[in-house]
Amino acid sequence: MSKIYSCAEAQGREAGLRQATDAVKAGRLVVLPTDTVYGLGCDAFDNDAVANLLATKQRGRDMPVPVLVGSWDTIQGLVREFTPTAQTLVEAFWPGGLSIVVPEAPSLPWNLGDTRGTVMLRMPLQPVAIELLRQVGPMAVSSANISGQPAPTTVTEARDQLGRAVSVYLDGGEASVGEPSSIIDISGRTPKLLREGALSAERIGEVLGIDPQELR
Numbered sequence: 001m002s003k004i005y006s007c008a009e010a011q012g013r014e015a016g017l018r019q020a021t022d023a024v025k026a027g028r029l030v031v032l033p034t035d036t037v038y039g040l041g042c043d044a045f046d047n048d049a050v051a052n053l054l055a056t057k058q059r060g061r062d063m064p065v066p067v068l069v070g071s072w073d074t075i076q077g078l079v080r081e082f083t084p085t086a087q088t089l090v091e092a093f094w095p096g097g098l099s100i101v102v103p104e105a106p107s108l109p110w111n112l113g114d115t116r117g118t119v120m121l122r123m124p125l126q127p128v129a130i131e132l133l134r135q136v137g138p139m140a141v142s143s144a145n146i147s148g149q150p151a152p153t154t155v156t157e158a159r160d161q162l163g164r165a166v167s168v169y170l171d172g173g174e175a176s177v178g179e180p181s182s183i184i185d186i187s188g189r190t191p192k193l194l195r196e197g198a199l200s201a202e203r204i205g206e207v208l209g210i211d212p213q214e215l216r
Contacts, residue, residue, distance in 0.1 A: 004155055004169040007033070007128045016170045017131055023167040024136045029053055031144045031158045032132055033172025034068070034124040036097050036181050036198050037151040038158045040166065041068070041141035047111040050140045054113065056165045059147040064113030065140040066099055066120040070133030075121055078138065080105055085186050085208070092207040095125035097177055097198025101185040112140055118187045128172040143180065153178045184215070191215060 005016025020030045027049045029042050040057065042049035044067050053065060069075055072090055076082045080103040089100055104119040112119065124130065133139060143151040144158035144166075152158040155171040183195040184204060191208060193201050193215040205212035 002159075002164050002166050002169060004159065004171055006171045008171070008173065013128065016168065017128070017135065020132055020168045020170055021135045024132075024139065028167040029056060029165060030132075030168040030170065031155065031162065031166050032129050032141070032170045033126050033155070033175060034129050034141075035095070035126045035175060036124070036177045036179060037153055037175050038144040038155060039068070039124075039129075039141040040144040040158070040162065041139040043136065044112070044138040044140040045108075045110050047109075050110070050112060053140060053142065056162060057142060057145070057147050059142070061113040063147075064115045064120070065142050066122060067112070067138050068129065068133055068141045069121060069123050069138050070130050072123070074138060075102075075123075078105055078108065078119060078121065079103060083186070085191065088207060089184065089186070089204075090123075093199065093204075094123040095130065096123075097125070097181045098122065098204070099181045099183045101183065101187050101194070103187050110140075118185075120183065122181055126172060126176075128170055132170070151180060 007013040027046050099120050099122040101120045145161050153175040177198045180197040182197040182199040185192045201212035
């Protein structure tokens with residue numbers, strides 16, 4: 001049976017985080033608030049849980065699940081090389097609304113979908129999400145909606161779509177940004193903006209010293 005935990009006050013937040021931590025470690029799905037939209041998440045290294053996440057969203061392996069982290073340091077153990085470009089983007093935009101596609105570390109025992117040797121990483125600007133991530137480690141997290149439906153900005157919208165498929169819902173209030181993260185791919189020779197969302201091409205280009213048109 002699934003339950004919503006309000007994180008507005010300390011008691012509910014502590015209870016919710018405890019239950020969410022137990023659920024993630026047991027291989028179950030949870031819904032968590034992020035700064036952009038609500039996310040559906042599980043242990044990134046639990047391949048059965050990731051497969052369940054994709055099935056719950058009715059989404060194929062051709063759309064791999066992103067990974068959320070709780071600190072800057074975590075990224076270094078997940079990537080093949082922590083490049084100067086990656087460092088520049090992390091320092092400028094994390095925590096925040098930028099997802100970064102990078103070559104994954106070859107030895108990681110996860111199965112996030114058809115990643116073709118890359119992983120999409122982000123550190124959200126949301127205290128409840130950060131606290132959970134620091135408890136359980138990297139999480140595979142996608143927007144908490146059925147594929148093709150609107151991404152939820154409240155826990156109620158997420159529950160209406162996902163229902164009992166999720167063990168724990170953490171209510172962190174309405175998502176402050178309300179739209180998905182921007183996605184930049186730095187796995188190739190030049191950075192490419194795959195999705196312009198929470199952050200504009202102009203802002204990202206300014207940080208990288210690149211004409212925004214060259215990112216598109």
